[in-house]
Amino acid sequence: MTELPKTYTHLTVYFIAVVFLHVAYKISRIGFTDELMDVSATIAGQFISAHRHPSQCSSELSLSKATTLMKLVANSSRSSMQLIQIELSKAYLYRALRCKDPENNSIYCLANVYLAVLYFTTGQYRTALDHCTLVMRSQDHSECSSHVVQGELLPKIDDDIDNVLGLAVFYQYIRTAALNQRQTQYVSIFTTEFFAHCLNTRYLSVTHLGDEVHQFRKYLCRTQLFITDILALKSGIKNFHCQSTAAHISQQQTLSRPTTDLDTSGLTELLQQSAVEHLTTYRQLMARDFSSIATIVTTDFEAMYAYKHGDYQRCLQLSTQNIHTLLYAVVMPRIPTFPVFTQWLDDDIVSLAALTLIANVEYRKWTHNVCISQLTLSLYLMTQCQLKLRHSVTSLAQILDYIEVTQRSYPAKATMNQLTLKLIKRLVLSHIHKTMMT
Secondary structure, eight states: OOSGGGSOHHHHHHHHHHHHHHHHHHHHHHOOOHHHHHHHHHHHTTSTTOSOOOSSOOHHHHHHHHHHHHHHHHTSOSOHHHHHHHHHHHHHHHHHHHOOSTTHHHHHHHHHHHHHHHHHHTTOHHHHHHHHHHHHTOSOOTTGGGOEEEGGGOOSOOHHHHHHHHHHHHHHHIIIIISOOOOOSOOSEEEHHHHHHHHHHHHBOGGGHHHHHHHHHHHHHTOOOOHHHHHHHHHTHHHHHSOOOSOOBOGGGGOSOOOSSOOHHHHHHHHHHHHHHHHHHHHHHHHHHHTTTSOOOSOHHHHHHHHHTTOHHHHHHHHHHHHHHHTTOSSOOEEEOSHHHHTTSOHHHHHHHHHHHHHOGGGGGOGGGSEEEHHHHHHHHHHHHHHHTTOOHHHHHHHHHHHHHHHHHSOTTOHHHHHHHHHHHHHHHHHHHHHHHO
């Protein structure tokens, strides 16, 4: 990981994409292990976790990784990479809560508050309030009182909280500069339990706000607050009497106990989405630098991704454009038929790749035996999309002409290309035959 930034940008972008695809593929088969979590964080966190850590579970270490990722989220614009960082932050917080070590009790409240913040960020209000409830119902806050909510880690979830943090920074400046006083404490922090109460009262529906406000007032009477807590309380007074938040989550909806694990379906989708973005960037860089010696289309991975999501019209459009560009090209890029790439395709092409390797294991030694060209991939996607969209026999027959031109350009040793073209031809002829018989 230390050497990768020193190499070509093409390789760095491609490597990130392949790692994300690898993790997504592994999650679907073995689940989201600690190793996959660390691998993902190493990439998404801009190599923050490149060094190895002891294998035993540490709640403090997991919390530290989560907060490092949260700091990146707080300082970046919304993108698929930021959403991955949010999901990984959740995963590390859950791991911190699962760890059975002496520090677990001390981080319990803080981890749940950060989880609530992250779920608010992604619009999952019910789960966020569940985590707030866990903090407020905790019987003993003595061990977790040493931990505070750090304002610099908070993504934008509420204008009042953002304003409070701005005022806190201004207050700190006045004390240190204008009044020539030394800073006695870092002021952009919130008390953990206070912040849980604050979030809870802001996002409950008005019909279930009364009991929560009563509990909040009892808490305030027995607690020593930070300056930031008091500013937040002042700015949020109106919310304790008249709730206007669009969330409107009822109290009954917050009684369920939140899960102790991350729902990885969203993370898997984000990893694949980010991989497509990186692979498209990789193609664009290759087209920019090598267009004089090769014909390179940049949307082949976008077409695969559209096919995987059932957007056959979009896939067909991209594949058709790519075929028109590549049909008579001499040199073009290839796509490996390894599982991390074929997870976007269907069983036909996956089975063909597997059977080829079963038939002759020596094929693994040569790249051209396990790769298909951009043109072959585009023809396969075009055929499948036309079949699924029930296009006419005439349009399918044109694919046979494309196959004939393409087959002449490939040598016999281009095994996967030749076999894939035969598969495409068989699919087309079979469909034409069925249509003529009905």
